[in-house]
Amino acid sequence: MKASPELHYPCSSAATVATANPSRLINRLCKHWAHKFPVRHDEQGGEITLGIGECRLRATEAGLEVRLHAANPAQLRQLQQVVADHLLRMASGEALAFAWHAGVGAAPSEEPNGLHDTRERYGRISRGFHWLMAGLIVWQFLKLGDRIDEGEHWIGQTLVPWHISIGALLLVLVVLRVVWASTQRGKRPLPAPATAALVKGGHLALYACMLLLPVSGILFMLGNGYGLEVFGVQLAAKGPEIAWAASLGSVHSPLAWLTVLLVVGHAGIALLHHLVRHDGVLQRML
Secondary structure (H helix, E strand, C coil): CCCCHHHCCCEEEEEEECCCCHHHHHHHHHHHHCCCCCEEECCCEEEEEECCEEEEEEEECCEEEEEEEECCHHHHHHHHHHHHHHHHHHCCCCCCCCCCEECCCCCCCCCCCCCCCCCCCCCHHHHHHHHHHHHHHHHHHHHHHHHCHHHCCHHHHHCHHHHHHHHHHHHHHHHHHHHHHHHCCCCCCCCCHHHHHHHHHHHHHHHHHHHHHHHHHHHHHHHCCCCEEECCEEEECCCCCCHHHHHHHCCHHHHHHHHHHHHHHHHHHHHHHHHHHCCCCHHHHC
């Protein structure tokens, strides 16, 4: 009789992953790793002994049951990432969500203070950037209300005048967000392999627009001699027109409409995951 893994690996965690065909995932993962690690498997279960711990898989009515065992919390956290990454690759485009439940001595699936990203969820800082910037971007979209009654309404007279200041704030925030995201590479939740390229392209387009919109807005103001005032502070006085800056700034309006389309598409896909696919993608950012 095989000894319990707890005798060798004091740290453990488990997750039940919703999937239409858990037996197929078990078969694919075990065959993939069979040339590198000791593997035992059949249609209903599998055991893989990796260098950093042990992975046990079992097909259940609820989906795929994954149990991990490791020698210490750091190795357990690494094992969680490795197993989740490989199962996503084996899923052929099916979205999988991993919510690890801690066992004895287990490393939590989220950092103790929740500040940093994990494979299961974005941390507090990333979520703070996301929702703060989302609210400010929606505020910026109110500028489109100037096309109604030439802005002669409450929104146009109360919120829209902050457009330039909010744009400058967004420029600072997007730079900080990019810097923060660069420190979280390799930790963040992964998209399904089948749509990974599309997701990455969409995010890059959004980031490009968030960066170029305020830059083009600043060029528009300076290029047309309007000067630049941010939250009541005069950063640049009115002056002569600058042709090249005005020319580059003219892309501000087309970029704004492109950003509207990207944001609406982004929100629509998030709702599709939440309301139709029920795969936990939206919860990663809540």
